[in-house]
Amino acid sequence: MIVAARGSLQLRLVLRLAILYVVTTGLVVGILVYRAYETAGSLHDRELSLRAADLAKQVSVDATGAAHLDLSPQLRADYESDRGTDIFAIRGSGNRIIAASPRGFGDIVAGWPAATDDPTYFHLNGLGGGAKDYYGLSIELASAAGPVSISVARAGGADALIQSLLREFVLDIAWLIPLLFLVTLAIGAVAIRSGLTPVREISELASRIRPNTTSIRLSDEHLPSEIIPLVTAVNHALDRLEQGFLVQRQFTANAAHQLRTPLAIITAALDTMAGSPELTALKADVARMNRLVEQLLRVARLDAVALDVSGVINLNDTAAMVVASMAPWALSQQRTLAFVGPDRPVEVQGNVHAITDALRNLVENAIIYSPPQTEVIVRSHPDGAISVTDRGPGVPTVDREQIFERFWRGKWARSHGAGLGLAIVSEIMKIHGGSVNVGDAPEGGAVFTLHFRLRMDGG
Numbered sequence: 001m002i003v004a005a006r007g008s009l010q011l012r013l014v015l016r017l018a019i020l021y022v023v024t025t026g027l028v029v030g031i032l033v034y035r036a037y038e039t040a041g042s043l044h045d046r047e048l049s050l051r052a053a054d055l056a057k058q059v060s061v062d063a064t065g066a067a068h069l070d071l072s073p074q075l076r077a078d079y080e081s082d083r084g085t086d087i088f089a090i091r092g093s094g095n096r097i098i099a100a101s102p103r104g105f106g107d108i109v110a111g112w113p114a115a116t117d118d119p120t121y122f123h124l125n126g127l128g129g130g131a132k133d134y135y136g137l138s139i140e141l142a143s144a145a146g147p148v149s150i151s152v153a154r155a156g157g158a159d160a161l162i163q164s165l166l167r168e169f170v171l172d173i174a175w176l177i178p179l180l181f182l183v184t185l186a187i188g189a190v191a192i193r194s195g196l197t198p199v200r201e202i203s204e205l206a207s208r209i210r211p212n213t214t215s216i217r218l219s220d221e222h223l224p225s226e227i228i229p230l231v232t233a234v235n236h237a238l239d240r241l242e243q244g245f246l247v248q249r250q251f252t253a254n255a256a257h258q259l260r261t262p263l264a265i266i267t268a269a270l271d272t273m274a275g276s277p278e279l280t281a282l283k284a285d286v287a288r289m290n291r292l293v294e295q296l297l298r299v300a301r302l303d304a305v306a307l308d309v310s311g312v313i314n315l316n317d318t319a320a321m322v323v324a325s326m327a328p329w330a331l332s333q334q335r336t337l338a339f340v341g342p343d344r345p346v347e348v349q350g351n352v353h354a355i356t357d358a359l360r361n362l363v364e365n366a367i368i369y370s371p372p373q374t375e376v377i378v379r380s381h382p383d384g385a386i387s388v389t390d391r392g393p394g395v396p397t398v399d400r401e402q403i404f405e406r407f408w409r410g411k412w413a414r415s416h417g418a419g420l421g422l423a424i425v426s427e428i429m430k431i432h433g434g435s436v437n438v439g440d441a442p443e444g445g446a447v448f449t450l451h452f453r454l455r456m457d458g459g
Contacts, residue, residue: 010189010196017188021181029177044154048137049119052150055088059098059143067092067145069099087127087134091115091149098148102127105153115140115149124153132156198222202231215242308351309432312455315346315355315380322359323378326367334372337363341380348384348452350432355450358428358436359386361421362448366390370445384454391445395438404436425450 058069069090071079079086079101089100089109100106105127115138124134136153202218209216217235220228273279323339330337359378366376369392377389395403404426422436425448429436434452441447 009199010192013192014185014189017192018185021185021188025177025181044135045119045121045137048152048154049139051086051088051152052137052139052141055090055150055152056141056143056148059090059145059148061145067098067143067148085132085155086152087136087154088150088152091151092145093147095149098145105151109138109151112138112151115151122151122153195224199224199227206234209238309354310349311352313348313350313352313355315348315384315386315452316341317345318352318355319359319378319380319386322356322363326360326363330363330367330376333367335367335370336375337367337378338375339378339380342382344382346380346382346384347455348432349455350452354428354431358425358450359388361425362388362450365421366392366446366448369393384452385449386452387447387449389441389445389447391441391443394440394444394446400438403438 054075055069058071058075059067060070061067079088087101087105089106090098091109091114092098095110095112095114097106097110100109105124108124108127117140119137119139121135121137124136126132127134133156134153135156136151138149138151140147140149142148198221202223205216205218217238218231220231223231270279270282319341320339323337327337363376363378366388367390370376370390371392374391376391379387379389381387404422406420406423425436429450432452434450436448436450438446438448
């Protein structure tokens with residue numbers, strides 16, 4: 001069964017096709033029925049004309065010159081039968097009745113004008129007080145006695161066989177046409193769906209375009225000619241978009257590189273000065289600027305360079321290395337840092353440097369937001385996940401989607417960062433085909449979890 005979303009091109013084409021089929025089928029059926037009844041009427045008129053011609057051949061002249069009718073045995077049997085379905089009247093010059101069957105019909109015809117070469121049609125209701133209606137024609141034909149006017153008619157029910165065949169024909173159409181309509185519509189829908197396959201394929205390709213895959217272009221092969229201009233316009237738009245991203249990335253990277261040298265000089269100069277409250281605050285500001293520059297460089301590298309995520313990474317080793325390297329800094333901040341992991345290796349495919357950066361960002365945030373004298377716990381899980389749990393204020397539910405956007409900072413966030421750390425984490429997880437989310441820690445605080453896909457045996 002073919003299902004199409006409401007408002008889709010496929011549904012619109014199928015509906016238009018259905019309307020076209022209904023209108024066309026109605027016209028064709030109407031014409032067929034009309035022509036069938038018209039043909040039946042023509043056959044009736046043709047038979048009456050042939051009967052009139054047969055009667056004209058039976059007219060003869062006797063020795064006295066009087067015209068009379070000598071019917072063949074077959075015709076006499078037809079006209080003199082008890083059915084009374086066929087009647088006739090033959091008039092000579094002066095509208096004199098030469099022969100008639102029944103005689104009452106001759107009396108009626110005697111008052112009619114003489115016939116002509118073109119047949120004229122008539123309808124008699126209840127001839128002679130009977131219940132039958134007769135349909136006939138009058139025509140002038142040549143005979144042995146000269147031109148004669150012959151009127152022939154047949155009872156309305158005499159062509160019951162033809163009427164029965166016509167009714168059977170109409171009934172057959174009544175059930176056959178809807179079935180044919182449904183079959184044809186189904187075939188048309190399948191054909192439309194098949195014809196739209198290239199459109200669906202480029203739609204799927206377009207859905208895979210991301211800020212880090214702006215080099216992808218839509219192919220116009222096998223597409224309908226009406227769609228090609230749209231695909232061309234989209235590709236041109238992607239060209240402009242890619243150029244814009246490139247300029248933006250180059251600017252970010254260049255700006256960050258240019259800032260690193262003066263910041264390093266300032267930091268070195270501040271380290272040589274005598275301590276004071278103002279100097280301490282100034283050092284903290286410069287440290288935040290250094291961190292912002294490093295984050296900008298990370299963002300620029302993620303945007304500009306395609307990461308190789310084909311390496312085999314043991315999450316236990318990576319997490320333990322990050323914890324070991326950041327533990328001294330955590331102690332200097334009056335926090336402790338611990339690692340908990342399963343006994344067996346947890347292997348995933350990825351880039352060890354990018355995963356280390358993501359984990360370092362989460363640990364750094366956890367230490368900053370945790371109260372003094374509390375512990376931050378890093379755990380690796382057998383299902384291919386790493387979690388970082390702190391005892392800080394947590395993340396409000398309404399902000400849990402936005403915190404991974406670049407430069408977004410909630411009202412509850414402290415002023416030390418620029419809102420890039422979690423954005424970097426999210427981008428790294430997307431490149432690895434994984435995800436990052438945040439929830440509530442059991443004992444208060446937040447728990448950030450990185451979800452990776454486990455490496456299957458054999459690669």
